[in-house]
Amino acid sequence: QVQLVESGGGSVQPGGSLKLSCVLSGGSVDYYAITWLRQAPGKNREGIACIGTGGRSTAPNLVHRLVLFRDSAKNSVYLTMDNVGPEDAAIYFCAASTDCGLQFTAQHDYDYWGQGTQVTVSS
Secondary structure, X not given: OOEEEEEXXXXXXXXXXXXXXXXXXXXXXXXXXXXXXXXXXXXXXXXXXXXXXXXXEEOHHHOOOEEEEEEHHHOEEEEEEOOOOHHHOEEEEEEEEOOOOOOOOOHHHOOEEOOOEEEEEOO
């Protein structure tokens, strides 16, 4: 059974950076498209970045601040984000599917989900 576990959330100062990890077990991260989504209080869930078997995509509003990379040896996908602001406070999830598609945000759009990791932005 494939499982995803996120880590790295916590409190980040405005203007700081964050690094989130998504570790996949029960399968290979190379065979899935791994998408990072986030949901802020009172807002819809949004897909922010994806790395798949054939490419990657990043939400246009984050492309200059966000980097996504995959470490096959650690079966993990990492997200780093610079210049964090209050708008980045959210629960961040990673999810696995067959293809990238940031417009897909529903539970049933993905085969597997992590439990989420909370990011708060505070000075």
